[in-house]
Amino acid sequence: MFHVMFQNVFKCIFSMKRRSDGTVVALTPGRQRLSDEFFNRPCLQVAVDLLGKTLVRKLEDGSLLRCKIVETECYLGVTDKACHTFGGRRTEKNAPMYMKPGTSYVYFTYGMYHCFNISSQEEGSAVLLRAAEPLEGEDTMQLHRQASQRSAKEKSYKTHELCNGPSKLCMALAIDRFTCNAKDLTLWPEMWFEEAPKPEESVVTSTRVGIDSVEKEWRLKPLRFYLLGNKSVSKRDKLQEGAITS
């Protein structure tokens, strides 16, 4: 009785997490890590509810990068024609999309870039993280972005330019398929999501980006979500924003 009470208080204050092997992972004090219950829900709910939450990345030197998620997209799984798992397709690359809700799916695209997703409840489904607002470790994010530049001149980015796109977010947070793919983000010590106050901004619903070759029915589905007015959003939809009243 008292043991359980103590354990719960302790867990709340220090956000302790017990792994399957019995060891305990200590996180930043006072912040609640998003767990299985959060990710084991329909893709749509996970995508919308991730807006405003904090993404935390722990680097090799122990330092933390933090950002507020401001834009997400749903990939609904085997029924979704724009999804890598459409029709039940299974390859070595898309395997993490079939794994436990809360598993990272980081893949390489356009010969240069990465995209970062997290699996959700439906078979083969995942939420693509498209944009975030830097909260902590901005200088390091700047260095990461500059290190990924191919032009000779060193350009510096404004705060809202550091993570305003799916591959920019990966560069800024040092997320790649070699180090971050197929990880259980409810337990992995090097990256996780944290609870945060409900965002001030309204949620805008729009169409997904970069899926031009998909047939219209699926290309035009309202499966992208972002926070109205936030400077770190990658692509705004004036038409949809005009329909928002609050």
Place this chain on the structure above:
DNA sequence: AGACTGATAATCT
């Protein structure tokens, strides 16, 4: 602000 284009290589067919 929006349209267009080149870069670049893993992955799949």
Place this chain on the structure above:
DNA sequence: GATTATCAGTCTG
């Protein structure tokens, strides 16, 4: 051999 859930630069108005 074709495709790609992108980015950064350039051009146009």
